[in-house]
Amino acid sequence: MSWINERSRAVSLASIQEQEVDLLVIGGGITGAGVALDAASRGLSVALLESQDLASGTSGFSSKLIHGGLRYLAKADVGVAWESALERRWLMEFIAPHLVRPLGYLVAEAKASPRWEFWAAGFGVLLADGMRRLSGLSGQYLPPPQRLTAAAAHRLAPEADPDRMRSALLYWDGQLEDDARLVIAVARTAAKHGAHVLTGLKAIAATDRTVTALDERTGGLLNLRAGAVVNATGVWAGQLEGSLDVLPSRGSHLVVAAERLGNPRAAWTAPVPGHFGRYVFALPQSNGQVYLGLTDELDRGADGHATAVPESDVEFLLETVNRTLAEPLLPTDVLGRFAGLRPLISKSGDGAPGQSADVSRRHVLLDLPGRPITIAGGKLTTYRKMAEDAVDSVLRRLGREASCVTRKLALVGAAPTAELAALGAPLRLVHRYGSEARLVESLSRVEPMLAEEVATGSGVTGAELFFGVVAEGASSVPDLLARRSRLAFVPELAAAGTERAGEVLDAANQWLAQRGSPGPDEGFGPEALAGSG
Incomplete structure (x- = not known):
C-alpha cells in the first residue's frame, strides 16, 4: 500500500528493529526517496530514514523546474546537459506526467545589449532542442523554439517592457507543479513497493552496515542493521562522510502576485549583468503567483531546513528583474520569500566565496570500504539517475544482480x-x-x-x-x-x-x-x- 502515516510509521518502526533489511537509506529528500524507490523496485527490502519531514530540506525549496540543462551548455558541461535532457524525458513521458508540464521561456533581444549575446543564446537554445529530439522526447511534450516579435512576447508576458527589446526567442522546458509533491509521490511509490518510510528518525551515526538513529517522537535510540547503508542527506552529507566537502549554495526566490505582473503565460529571463548565460527568472505558477529567482551564493552557515533570505538577495533579484519590466516591482510587492541550499561538491579550485555558480552540478558517488555509500551533488532533475548509480553500488556490495526499472516506472497518481x-x-x-x-x-x-x-x-x-x-x-x-x-x-x-x-x-x-x-x-x-x- 502506498499510504504513509503515523500508523504505518509504527508498524515500520517495529519491523526494522526486529529484522535486518537489505538497505537503510538516510535522507528523505528527492535523492533519498529516489534511492528507496529504485532499491525497492528491484526487490530489495528497504527503510528510508528522515529526521524531519519529507522534502523538508533542499528538495522543497527549488525553482520547481525539470529542465533540460540549457544553462550547462552555456558552461560547456555537455555531460550534465545531456543527462538532464534524458531524465526530463522519463519524468514528462512516464514517471510523473501529472506533475510536470511544459513551460515557455522568453529570452529577449534587448536593444541595449550587443546582438551577439542574443544570437549566442539562440544557438544554445537550438542545441538544447537538438538534445530534446535526441533524447526521444517529442514536440508533443515540448514544442520547438521560435522567434517572436516584441509585441508577441509582450502578450505572453505583459509586464516585460516591449520598448526595451527588438524581438524575443520562445523556448520550452519542464515545470513541476510542486517539488515537495514530487518527493512525496516518489516516497509513496517506494512504500507501494514495500519500502518502510519513517520520518522523525534522525541518523546520528552510521557505518557500512549500521545506523544509530534518534526517534524524535520519543527520544529513544535505535540501533539498526542492514546489508548496506546509503547516505543521501544532501547538504548534510559531509556529517556522515568526512572526506566530502559540501558547498551549500543558497538559491533565493521571491513570491509575487501574478496579477501584479499582468498574469504572464510564459516565464521570462532577466540576464545578470557581467555573467553571460546566467539569468534571473520570473516563473509563473498555477496558484496565481510568480516566483522570482534565483541567487547562487555560497552560504556555509545557513540552516538547511529554514534557509533565510537576506535583504541583499531581495535587492539583487528585484534590481535584475526590474531591468526588463515596464513598471518596476517594489519591495512591497513581495508577498513572501524562500530559499534552499544546493549541495554542491567542492573540487580543487572550486568554491571561492560568492562563486558557487561556477561549481559543477555533476553528482558524486563515494563507495569506500567500511563507510556508507554516499550519493551527493547533482540536481533535482537528475535524481533518478543518481538513485540508479547508488543502488548499483548497493547491489555490488550485496553480491546481487537486479536491473533498474525506474525509467518508465509511474509514480502514484501518474496517468496518461x-x-x-x-x-x-x-x-x-x-x-x-x-x-x-x-x-x-x-x-x-x-x-x-x-x-x-x-x-x-x-x-x-x-x-x-x-x-x-x-x-x-x-x-x-x-x-x-x-x-x-x-x-x-x-x-x-x-x-x-x-x-x-x-x-x-x-x-x-x-x-x-x-x-x-x-x-x-x-x-x-x-x-x-x-x-x-
Whole structure:
C-alpha cells in the first residue's frame, strides 16, 4: 500500500528493529526517496530514514523546474546537459506526467545589449532542442523554439517592457507543479513497493552496515542493521562522510502576485549583468503567483531546513528583474520569500566565496570500504539517475544482480493525459494529485470543514490537508502548511490557515486512531470517513 502515516510509521518502526533489511537509506529528500524507490523496485527490502519531514530540506525549496540543462551548455558541461535532457524525458513521458508540464521561456533581444549575446543564446537554445529530439522526447511534450516579435512576447508576458527589446526567442522546458509533491509521490511509490518510510528518525551515526538513529517522537535510540547503508542527506552529507566537502549554495526566490505582473503565460529571463548565460527568472505558477529567482551564493552557515533570505538577495533579484519590466516591482510587492541550499561538491579550485555558480552540478558517488555509500551533488532533475548509480553500488556490495526499472516506472497518481482529463475533478487537484484527485475531492463532501478553504483566497481546502495526514505522512501543522500545501511561502496565508490546519490535523489523527490506515481499495472515502464518527 502506498499510504504513509503515523500508523504505518509504527508498524515500520517495529519491523526494522526486529529484522535486518537489505538497505537503510538516510535522507528523505528527492535523492533519498529516489534511492528507496529504485532499491525497492528491484526487490530489495528497504527503510528510508528522515529526521524531519519529507522534502523538508533542499528538495522543497527549488525553482520547481525539470529542465533540460540549457544553462550547462552555456558552461560547456555537455555531460550534465545531456543527462538532464534524458531524465526530463522519463519524468514528462512516464514517471510523473501529472506533475510536470511544459513551460515557455522568453529570452529577449534587448536593444541595449550587443546582438551577439542574443544570437549566442539562440544557438544554445537550438542545441538544447537538438538534445530534446535526441533524447526521444517529442514536440508533443515540448514544442520547438521560435522567434517572436516584441509585441508577441509582450502578450505572453505583459509586464516585460516591449520598448526595451527588438524581438524575443520562445523556448520550452519542464515545470513541476510542486517539488515537495514530487518527493512525496516518489516516497509513496517506494512504500507501494514495500519500502518502510519513517520520518522523525534522525541518523546520528552510521557505518557500512549500521545506523544509530534518534526517534524524535520519543527520544529513544535505535540501533539498526542492514546489508548496506546509503547516505543521501544532501547538504548534510559531509556529517556522515568526512572526506566530502559540501558547498551549500543558497538559491533565493521571491513570491509575487501574478496579477501584479499582468498574469504572464510564459516565464521570462532577466540576464545578470557581467555573467553571460546566467539569468534571473520570473516563473509563473498555477496558484496565481510568480516566483522570482534565483541567487547562487555560497552560504556555509545557513540552516538547511529554514534557509533565510537576506535583504541583499531581495535587492539583487528585484534590481535584475526590474531591468526588463515596464513598471518596476517594489519591495512591497513581495508577498513572501524562500530559499534552499544546493549541495554542491567542492573540487580543487572550486568554491571561492560568492562563486558557487561556477561549481559543477555533476553528482558524486563515494563507495569506500567500511563507510556508507554516499550519493551527493547533482540536481533535482537528475535524481533518478543518481538513485540508479547508488543502488548499483548497493547491489555490488550485496553480491546481487537486479536491473533498474525506474525509467518508465509511474509514480502514484501518474496517468496518461487523456485519462486525467476524463476524471472530472477540479484541474487544480488533478495537477497536484493526478489520478487520486477524485479521492481527495470526495473528502470535501463529507464534512464542511474539509470543503472550505484553509485560508481565504488560497485555494487550498481542508480535504487536501486531511489527505496529507492520512496518506502522505504529514504529522504536524508545519508539515501541512509548508509542504503538503505551500501556504508557508506567503506568511499572511500561513498565519490565516494555522488554526484550521490544526483542526484538520486533529480530525485526521482521530480518524486514523479509530480506523487504522486502510488503502483506497479498502473503502476509504466519504462513507468510511462518516462511519468513523
